[in-house]
Amino acid sequence: MAGSAQPRTMFEKIWANHIVVDRPDGYTLLYVDRHLIHDGSYFAFQRLKSRNIKLRRPDLSFGTPDHYMPTDTRRKEDITNPNSRRMVTSLAIHGAETGVTVFDIGDRRNGIVHVVGPEQGITLPGITLVCGDSHTSTHGAFGCLAFGIGSSEVTHVMATQCLWQKKPKTMRITVDGHLGKGITGKDVILAIIAKIGAAGGTGYVLEYAGSAIRGLSMEGRMTLCNMSIEGGGRAGMIAPDDATYQFVAGRPYAPKGAEWDAALARWQALPTEDGAVFDREVTLNGPDIAPMVTFGTSPEDAVAVDGVVPDPAAATDVVKREGLTRALQYMGLRPGTPIGDISVDRVFIGSCTNSRIEDIRAAAAIAKGRKAVVPSWIVPGSGIIKEQAEAEGLDRIFKDAGFEWREAGCSMCLGMNGEIGRPEERIASTSNRNFVGRQGKGVRTHLVSPAMAAAAAVTGRFTDVRRLLD
């Protein structure tokens, strides 16, 4: 038998392992191994309750409030908006009612759901994982199939532990070669989205491959997979390897002992086999990637820091031209302006894209011995990351440099907790979306890596971080 079967992609293997029912009309009832829940899942719990349906597998469901909690306090009673307070306080109550484990506010394990899952060893290679949040693609960094769903499907998973799915197409994005000094997973994914477009991955599961990807840490891989959705992809994934296993080993919910050995053997069989066919292949040259900055209102509007704001008139596609014109008007930018000449009013370092320990270390390396010249926030991804950073003295570096060191949460990535910018304020942000109004009405968001954000904080404008290193 061996050798005669068609070589399979990692996605195909994981998909095949989770088929509960295959219908003749092409739809599959797919089993969900892990369901992550956050404070925004409030309405799904309510719907389940109103229909008097039991949550099927509380042992496979984990919750953490993150979206609505302010990051200057850990007291729920400090939440001034009564609707937001209800969303946050209800999660622990719903958890107790249904048996779902909740890492509540005040628990050091609390944090952003896409940081907490991997940190606790809930995210594992080979599994299927869903969450009512589009950045669930983050978890694919471990070689699992992870994607975001809406509130109705959250209710569906609570009730059945399954989802109806049509098998998506596959796209492999290969980045080979060494990444330059100061180039991070964030720059790689912005370069990829600039190349394929914000809808380039629609209908596909993306697999990232190549030596540049292999060379990324798990944090870098999570950043990369996190923004798969910004390129339209349903999910992003990277084959597990020693870096993956080292990250997972010993985490609270990861397998132990004989179970670990058995799991490891299964995981090592996951990677895409030689000769497996993808529906689409895209390649980028790693050494060509520079620190990236977005200039517009779609993540595809990204250029290298040494580039200029492009001229909409140069776009051949009329829809693209009109979109860019509108975007530059919103952003208050003129075509031809060097990115390095754009000054910023504020800096946000955080979000499920870039709030992990490596991100915070990278920002600290730039902040050390310098002074922030604009208001700058550091929002760690979890209580555990905050503790770890403090143990390494990073909070001291930031405070000495005039940065604000805050509690864990989604914070200014989307401002659901009230932490937003002012109209026309220009923010260098390590988050994932530069949409119109995303960080507050009229706010102008530029997406960058943590090191680039820190460089903007200490210079007041977009500065090539490579010039501030060593």
Next chain:
Amino acid sequence: MTQEQTSSRVPFTSVTAIAVPIAQANVDTDQIIPARFLSLPRDEMAPHLFRDLRYNDNGTPKPEFVLNRPEYAKAEIVVAGRNFACGSSREMAVTVLQDYGIKSVIAPSYGDIFFNNCFQNGVLPIMLPEARVNQLLRFLLELPGASITVDLPTQTVLGPDGQSDRFEIDSFRKDCMLRGVDEIAMTLGYEADIAAFEQRSITARI
């Protein structure tokens, strides 16, 4: 399982209605319903559809925005540019459109999660080639208040120019829409299969 047990939504068959053109690409879910309104109860959220495109800071309507023009006010169909409703998984992007009265959306492509969320709520998302969508957008802008017919059984969109286009839809989705099937009730009918899977799967055990 009988149809009575699994039907909960209003079935979708056909709609003939005024169509409103949203002639932009990449209209994201943050624009459809900004995050600051997401904790509101559904009935209080409804007025905030396209809030920042539709209203000035002081709450007065922006006269240039299409939904503020009287000819489009009773629209039940949205025609939009590519990658419509990309971004966040917030299902409220569907329900605020639905609560406005929108029953179907026509665009060249969609944000993947929004596309799925539409079916969960009985709103029909249709994909037509970009050239045809651009044609429809031009017609609707030139003839404000013009109607489009969306017919699910025959899978056709009849434009104000009299041109009929066929659209593709998975038979599973079509059947669920036509019957108003509630997916949870339907899936609970597969309980034996789910339980059997849990017995044989390693990853379903913790």
